[in-house]
Amino acid sequence: MRRNKSSGLGRLISDGERLSLIRRCWQQHAKRLPLESIVQAIDAAKSRLEWKPSECAEIEAALQSYGEVLQAEGSVDFADLMLQAVRDIQSKTMPPLSIRWLLVDEAQDMDAVQMEWVKTHADHGIEITLVGDDDQSLYSFRHAMGYEGLRHISEYLSSAVMSLPINYRCPENVLQHANRLIAHNADRAPKNVEAFRKSPGVIDVIRLSDRWSEADLIASRIQAESEKAQWAILARTNNIIDKVEVAFADRDIPYHRMGGKSVWNKTVGSTLLGLLRSVGDGSWTGVANALYFTGMAPRLVNELSRIQGITCHERLDQIIAEYDHSTSPKSDETLLISLHDGMHDWVDQDKRERQALVIHAVTAWLADRTTEENGTLLRRLEGILCRLNGSLSVRLMKAASRSKAVGKGAAIMTLHAAKGLEFSNVWILGAEEGNLPHSDSTPEEERRLFYVGMTRSKNRLIVSSAAKEGSASRYITESELKPCQN
Numbered sequence: 001m002r003r004n005k006s007s008g009l010g011r012l013i014s015d016g017e018r019l020s021l022i023r024r025c026w027q028q029h030a031k032r033l034p035l036e037s038i039v040q041a042i043d044a045a046k047s048r049l050e051w052k053p054s055e056c057a058e059i060e061a062a063l064q065s066y067g068e069v070l071q072a073e074g075s076v077d078f079a080d081l082m083l084q085a086v087r088d089i090q091s092k093t094m095p096p097l098s099i100r101w102l103l104v105d106e107a108q109d110m111d112a113v114q115m116e117w118v119k120t121h122a123d124h125g126i127e128i129t130l131v132g133d134d135d136q137s138l139y140s141f142r143h144a145m146g147y148e149g150l151r152h153i154s155e156y157l158s159s160a161v162m163s164l165p166i167n168y169r170c171p172e173n174v175l176q177h178a179n180r181l182i183a184h185n186a187d188r189a190p191k192n193v194e195a196f197r198k199s200p201g202v203i204d205v206i207r208l209s210d211r212w213s214e215a216d217l218i219a220s221r222i223q224a225e226s227e228k229a230q231w232a233i234l235a236r237t238n239n240i241i242d243k244v245e246v247a248f249a250d251r252d253i254p255y256h257r258m259g260g261k262s263v264w265n266k267t268v269g270s271t272l273l274g275l276l277r278s279v280g281d282g283s284w285t286g287v288a289n290a291l292y293f294t295g296m297a298p299r300l301v302n303e304l305s306r307i308q309g310i311t312c313h314e315r316l317d318q319i320i321a322e323y324d325h326s327t328s329p330k331s332d333e334t335l336l337i338s339l340h341d342g343m344h345d346w347v348d349q350d351k352r353e354r355q356a357l358v359i360h361a362v363t364a365w366l367a368d369r370t371t372e373e374n375g376t377l378l379r380r381l382e383g384i385l386c387r388l389n390g391s392l393s394v395r396l397m398k399a400a401s402r403s404k405a406v407g408k409g410a411a412i413m414t415l416h417a418a419k420g421l422e423f424s425n426v427w428i429l430g431a432e433e434g435n436l437p438h439s440d441s442t443p444e445e446e447r448r449l450f451y452v453g454m455t456r457s458k459n460r461l462i463v464s465s466a467a468k469e470g471s472a473s474r475y476i477t478e479s480e481l482k483p484c485q486n
């Protein structure tokens with residue numbers, strides 16, 4: 001990857017633009033590999049000061065191409081800003097910040113470039129204070145340096161180390177369980193954190209049969225409480241969170257998702273809403289996405305999308321009439337005919353104002369052609385849309401706007417997104433082996449994640465798991481959490 005040597009920076013590209021550019025480079029040079037491997041390679045390359053070529057020729061080609069295209073377009077990404085700042089301060093092309101003191105919070109999350117930026121400022125006589133907690137280091141996948149980084153910079157600065165031994169947030173019993181858990185990690189900074197609040201919090205551990213039962217129990221418990229109770233529902237992945245969102249929407253419980261897309265904006269939800277929209281207004285995009293979702297090759301879907309200027313019904317008529325059996329598979333023709341016939345029925349029922357029937361039939365058409373898991377989710381979404389009132393377009397608008405209720409009701413988010421926050425009541429779901437710890441990371445990092453989740457609680461902590469998803473997480477045992485301790 002070519003790195004800009006001059007101090008003249010280009011235009012800062014947005015995250016979306018960055019991803020499109022990475023996608024282009026991936027398609028040109030490394031299509032055989034997953035897109036994610038290129039994203040990770042670029043992140044890794046830009047978290048270091050020194051350029052280290054990739055051992056894989058395709059990744060290296062994609063990296064080079066990414067750097068060259070950025071430069072050719074006169075753009076920079078966010079990581080370039082940091083790299084360029086360090087380089088320019090070190091080469092005296094740019095002065096350091098004109099400050100006397102610098103406070104770095106969450107210092108365990110610094111990567112090598114950010115650390116160099118801090119060290120460069122220290123070299124210019126600025127007094128540095130770092131605040132960090134090695135037990136809350138969660139970003140090794142983004143090349144954060146964690147405890148090793150804290151030790152390194154601390155030595156470099158010859159800094160005095162001060163421990164903050166009081167936790168003012170958690171009730172004593174919650175903190176004791178969290179401390180027992182994190183003690184299972186080796187290589188930690190020595191510390192003995194005690195709770196300021198001695199009155200015990202409420203703790204519970206619940207085992208349910210499956211994920212939907214877990215999500216439904218959370219929703220029914222929260223519904224039974226005062227609307228003023230402050231709740232956070234935390235899980236390892238956004239897929240688990242989706243089910244909680246559906247269970248809340250199903251019961252009309254106010255909620256907001258933090259740091260993740262609503263279920264209505266993801267593949268299953270947006271395909272259902274899109275196809276219903278096409279029934280209502282004859283637009284093509286919902287039909288095209290439904291064809292792709294139910295198995296049609298993207299190349300063929302894109303070819304069909306090139307036919308211009310007619311409604312989706314006319315377009316389907318034409319596509320079926322001109323279907324080329326010599327080049328396209330029979331299964332795609334069957335799919336097209338089934339959707340064509342379905343659309344005619346659905347539009348007819350919609351005109352007779354039988355919206356619930358349309359929603360049911362469209363859901364069934366999609367659910368019959370996808371995985372069991374997607375099918376279950378589709379049926380839950382169907383239930384929510386059927387309970388709303390009004391025309392199809394009004395129901396679609398109401399469904400999509402629910403997730404935009406910023407700051408209202410229970411906060412639903414991943415454990416990563418909960419870092420730095422606190423809530424009166426915390427519910428961690430999906431505490432099974434395979435999810436927590438998750439295979440994407442190390443058991444030590446996952447343990448820190450669970451620890452961060454537990455220590456968000458100011459009063460009550462509930463941890464649940466689903467038998468169908470796996471045995472209960474080792475972290476429940478390690479923290480010595482037990483059902484209904486109060």
Ligand SMILES: Nc1ncnc2c1ncn2[C@@H]1O[C@H](COP(=O)(O)OP(=O)(O)OP(=O)(O)O)[C@@H](O)[C@H]1O
Pocket residue numbers: 133136167168169419420421422455
């Ligand atoms: N000296 C204090 N007396 C009373 N309450 C305090 C005191 N210091 C902090 N708190 C309260 O304790 C809670 C946690 O504080 P804060 O968020 O600053 O901690 P933190 O170390 O950043 O937490 P974490 O890193 O776990 O997110 C907050 O509700 C804060 O208001």
